[in-house]
Amino acid sequence: QLQLQESGPGLVKPSETLSLTCTVSGGSISGSDDYWGWIRRPPGKGLEWIGNIHSTGSAYYDPSLKSRVTISVDTSKNQFSLDLSSVTAADTAVYYCARRRSRSAYAYWGQGTLVTVSS
C-alpha cells in the first residue's frame, strides 16, 4: 500500500522560505504515469492546489504561486520537496503531499502537516 509522509518545520518566520519533504513508501516515485503534488488548506478556507512534479523533473505550478514555488524530486531517496519563498501569514496552512496518475486525480495523500508563519 502506497504511503506518503510530510516532514518539515511547523513554524516559519515571515519573509523566510517554507521547506517540506514528502517521503514515499510502498512504491516507487519513478513511475512513468505518476505525478506528485502539493496541496494546502489554510485555516477556515478550502483546498488549494500548489503544483506537481513528474519523476523526470517536469514541474507545474499554480499561477498564483508560481513566482515563489519550487517543487523538486529526489528519486534516489524516493522523496519530493516543496520550497515556498517569501512567506507571509497567508501561507499558514495544513500542507498535504499526494499522488495522482496521469489524467486523473490525487488518490493517495499524506496525513498533512500544519505550517504556521509567525515571528
Next chain:
Amino acid sequence: SYELTQPPSVSVSPGQAARITCSGDALPDHYTYWYQQKSGQAPVLVIYEDSKRPSGIPERFSGSSSGTEATLTINGAQVDDEADYYCYSTDSSDNHRQLFGGGTKLTVL
C-alpha cells in the same frame, strides 16, 4: 482565471438525498472528481471521472455531469457523511493546472 463554483453549504436531514453542485466552463471537456474531507483528516476521493466510485466508497455516493455542471449526490445521507466536499478538475486553458472548487460544507441533522 478559471474557477470551479460550489455552494458554501448544504443541509439535509438523515435519510434524505444531498446534492452538491460544481460549475465550471471547462467541465464539458474535463472530468470532475469529488473529495470528502472530514475534520482533521486528509481528503478522500469519493467519485472519479464524473461518475465512477472507487472501491470502498458506499453505493449511496454517486456523481453525474451535464454541460458546465457536475453534481455529487448522496442518497440517504447519514450523520457520518457530514464533511466538507470539494470538486476537482483541470483548467480550461492550461491542461497542466489542477484546481479545486471552493468547497461545500454538508450538514446532516
